[in-house]
Amino acid sequence: MNTQIKTTKIDTTHTLLIDIESCRQLDITPIAAWFNTDFWRENNAITGVAEGRGTTLFVEHQAQAMVLRHYCRGGMVRHLNHDIFFGFSTEHTRPFQELSLLRYMHSCHLPVPTGIAGLVSRVGCGYRADLVTARIPDATDIHQLISQAPISEEAWARVGQTIKKMHQAQVYHHDLNIKNIMLDNHEQVWLIDFDKCRKQEGNEWKQSNLNRLLRSLNKQKTKFPDYCFEPQNWQALVQGYHE
Ligand SMILES: Nc1ncnc2c1ncn2[C@@H]1O[C@H](COP(=O)(O)OP(=O)(O)O)[C@@H](O)[C@H]1O
Ligand SMILES: [Mg+2]
Incomplete structure (x- = not known):
């Protein structure tokens, strides 16, 4: 198990994932509300939007520019199921895997975004997920x-x-x-x-x-x-x- 990604159960359905080292360095404390678009809208903190497979939101919090991405399915299956992934173990979820890989790549000094946090929201035997990374400047x-x-x-x-x-x-x-x-x-x-x-x-x-x-x-x-x-x-x- 990757101990650099801290997992915290928020309630019966939500688990927050945090890259402890990145957050310490950036001096930020992710909270579950970050994964709700309304939070950023109400705080007037949305600085941009990118349309890819899903919608990617650019936000700013305490002078830290970040990117919020919702995980969407690709391929034909997306027509039936837009954003639910299957699996129970938190360590095997998309955001946990991506945060772990970003941490590894950082340790190799590769030019990749700094992974910050993720949210896993359980739905039946699957989950929806979101990821926050640091925005690459300019x-x-x-x-x-x-x-x-x-x-x-x-x-x-x-x-x-x-x-x-x-x-x-x-x-x-x-x-x-x-x-x-x-x-x-x-x-x-x-x-x-x-x-x-x-x-x-x-x-x-x-x-x-x-x-x-x-x-x-x-x-x-x-x-x-x-x-x-x-x-x-x-x-x-x-x-x-x-x-
Ligand atoms: N960390 C980042 N810093 C700056 N821009 C980003 C970052 N992550 C994503 N973007 C922008 O958002 C777009 C969509 O993000 P991406 O992670 O590629 O998701 P997807 O392809 O699944 O929509 C990218 O093409 C890029 O323009
Ligand atoms: Mg892309």
């Missing part, structure tokens, strides 16, 4: 960036270097697509969205993880003819990866 996902203008060859190379570092830490990214890679004002690359990601031994999966990213870029290029992604960008990325 960062935009690369999909959004290259929908408007090219990014530098150095930035593409840095994307490759960053994925390489993640792979060297033996982390498999389940959804390695360009919307889950961000670039900040200092041209630093960040990786996000570690739902269903895990530590994985061996090397044979690494190339297919990279191929997935290429497929997602090519798919966007067919959808948006002005998409700023060219073969030489991929070459720069691969070079960065193999440096």
Whole structure:
């Protein structure tokens, strides 16, 4: 069991998960109310919204910018069941797994968001869940960036270097697509969205993880003819990866 993620039963249905070390460093104390959109609305603390699979809320609390994400299901099953996951043990829930992996990646000095807290809400034999991470300052996902203008060859190379570092830490990214890679004002690359990601031994999966990213870029290029992604960008990325 990961003892760095503290679990506290709030009542018969809710369990709060806290990354103790991150909260100590950021000097914040998560509470269950943080996982209720009304709390932030009433406190006038919503600074933005991002629409992905679900809605992601950007909030600010005691000068700490944070991101609140509700876990939504993917694939065909989402048409029947939008957000309920199955399983009883808290340690196996999506937010517990993601917070644990973020903590591990932090210890490897990987550029990923700081995990803060999660909430597991029991429903029958399943649960709904939410996650709070620290917001990466002044960062935009690369999909959004290259929908408007090219990014530098150095930035593409840095994307490759960053994925390489993640792979060297033996982390498999389940959804390695360009919307889950961000670039900040200092041209630093960040990786996000570690739902269903895990530590994985061996090397044979690494190339297919990279191929997935290429497929997602090519798919966007067919959808948006002005998409700023060219073969030489991929070459720069691969070079960065193999440096
Ligand atoms: N820690 C973070 N800092 C800044 N922006 C974030 C962060 N986490 C998510 N975002 C933004 O919110 C969007 C959706 O978040 P993400 O975790 O990828 O969820 P999903 O893809 O399941 O909707 C991202 O594409 C990114 O633009
Ligand atoms: Mg995402």
